[in-house]
Amino acid sequence: MIVDERMVTYINSLDRGNTEFLNQLEQEALKNRVPIIRREMQSFLKVLLQIKRPRRILEVGTAVGFSALLMSTYGERDCKIITIENYEKRIPIARENFKQAGKEHQITLIPGDAGEILKTLEEPFDFIFMDAAKGQYIHFLPDILRLLNPGGILLSDNVLQDGDLIESHFAVERRNRTIYKRMREYLYVLKHHELLETSILPLGDGVTLSVKKQENSYGS
Secondary structure: OOOOHHHHHHHHHOOOOOOHHHHHHHHHHHHOOOOOOOHHHHHHHHHHHHHHOOOEEEEEOOOOOHHHHHHHHHOOOOOEEEEEEOOOOOHHHHHHHHHHOOOOOOEEEEEOOHHHHHHHOOOOEEEEEEOOOHHHHHHHHHHHHHHEEEEEEEEEEOOOHHHHHHOOHHHOOHHHHHHHHHHHHHHHHHHHOOOEEEEEEOOOOOEEEEEEOOOOHHHO
């Protein structure tokens, strides 16, 4: 927890929730310990969708399909979503959830390794949501930038690792040090990349909101 738990509880107590289907899916995921986006992240994502109104969305990391369904429900009616998932056991569950929600025509799930799949995609996206293996974000970034339209939004979740990222390298458990190193590199690149304007927010477990600059922005 990187934000005071009482504050998060209060903020979430004001939330009016989602559709009945999404609320039920959220409860099932929490019961089965399936990682899905937190309630405060859900609210933030819905606001971004209303601001940007993306027509083409790419999600890296499907899990059981909760966030893809949330984006299809609260985004533009005709938006198209491509979502990538590598964990075989969750792929049929996500597909069944898309079918039950009547969204299989709107959401395309591509199974397999995101690092390989991203290289095969060509048509650009207005909005990209990164919520997969945290140690791979930095490796995905070149293709993510290639696929993101100028003016497009890149939203990356779980970037502060429950606060571990501000600790000394030696204070982090050995098994987590590779992820720690790669995520610190990822955040540095996002903040210093010439094509991006990025804000790091202490929301949930940490979020980055990046916008790909338009040509000739800032007079360059």
